[in-house]
Amino acid sequence: MLPIPDFFSPERVATVWRVPYQERAAQAKAWAHEYQIPPASDDRERIGLLLIDVQNTFCLPDFELYVAGAEADNQRLCRFIYQHLAHLSEIIVTLDTHIAQQIFHPLFWVNPAGEHPPPLTTITVEDVQEHRWQPNLRLYHSCLPQSSTDLMAYAQYYVSQLSAGGKFPLTIWPYHSMLGGIGHALVSVIEEACFFHTIARQQQTRIELKGTHPLTEHYSVFRPEVMTDPQGEAIAPANTALIDHLLGFDRLFIAGQAKSHCVAWTVADLLAAIQERDPHLAQKIYLLEDATSPVVVPGVVDFTETANTAFSEFAAAGMHRVTTEQPSLPMIA
Template structure:
């Protein structure tokens, strides 16, 4: 049963330059997602709508030596492809024997396919890591925004904001070796996140286990979590699946909505927009998790941006109060604009009058 204090929460997954189309403001884009510029337009609309009690933003954050990048391997890899023994047999000397083999086995078990090799992307403190400009500009105007970093642990992929695809500790247990210690001295609170992008890039989060605290915060009290961002086939899908699994496993009362036109899948070479093989697999896993979360799939649905924007404030948690506040703000802005226009018109008229007088005087001379 939904609580009277239920919230609407916007969860924006990895809205970073490297996942967006190159343009005048974004010259990096090493892993551009087709249609991402249109997704960004809709994300801006969602942020600007004022319909959300909280906004949470995840940031894919890597080093050159991440397992999905060439720096992890002595031999390197092709720009876009899949793991295979013949290409990647020569790993770094500091990686235990059989690590990649076990990693790939567990990856297949969880995601249904070999792990992927990517062009270097979202390297911390680079332009590619920054949030896409139009989205960041709108976030800067908003309150109650939290930023969460993920993917800093070089030994595993972390598509989901909540957990790693494969927990390195599970691999080290299988190969009977001690897992490298995770830095527990970091000031970063992975449940609360941080208040700004600047704080995020100076934070460290090497944790790979399920972020139960953040999930409980988002899905507690009958909250509805609206998920958007990039890419739908990977980080968005895995985040949604973690949320749906939590509803089932821990009896959480929240709901999950995928904003379908504010997220797009990764396309393999030769694929066209709207036909992603990777998304087909992701959708099957989402459907399975949604069915498990509730018998009639009532806890998960997809919606378009316009449908969400058309919802009246009064029908959303805390909406009446925010509607009143927004109307007062709009009224104030209109009044300020009207006053400003009057002043500009008055100043312009004075200048025109002064110019006319000066012209007449010069004419008499």
């Protein structure tokens, strides 16, 4: 394994700062020369690293949807990237990307008193049917180019689809990952590591946005939670191009936040695609379990068991549950 560059400071993992690009670019070029790191285009074995939503909004304690444990996850993740820099062919990052008037944000819903639901409110089919929560009709012109009645019908349809599909019930989340805001950005130490990798390996980090459609949640990078509207028209397309790209690697490592939500749903959709094509492809997937954590809000919700159950199912299907420091890691020889 390669050493870790001197500029990496684990103490800064929970802070926001500007990456000094020109300085890091010069260091990365010198690093590649010193350790004879070839460009990624020369790799005989293509190894990918998929980082899911490693953003300030999820990873820093003062931000909106902080996942406890994310700082330690990101310390380990950075070390993993630097130590295995010469063998990681490409890094792919997903960015949860939102605006205010989305179906899982408070502005979208009102009760009979005109109040918006507080964060972590669960909205069920019965809540909509009995008018405990209704869509905010002042938004209909920007959410749907149709009538307010259509938005009312869509709200009931949407929560019904979640229930029928075995999805999480609709949760009202705090405003988070707001497009253009600092919460949307990659954690600074992760951005720095990705940039350093880009220069040293001469391979651009691939960035995938998800979650911009106002009328659906989008935990998985591959598809929205609800795919079609009541008329059967597609709400947002599935990202099959990314699935094809990821399955083109000889090995793919996956980490990010949160283990119980966006990571679990992304891996589940990837597994579904694998099982349709060739179940043996699951053996090329490695889940970095010490670089991801579940959502836990003490006294409110704890998704640890949900996350562990999902990962057990992934392993049963052939995927590997590993850690960033696992000495027997069968990846880089």
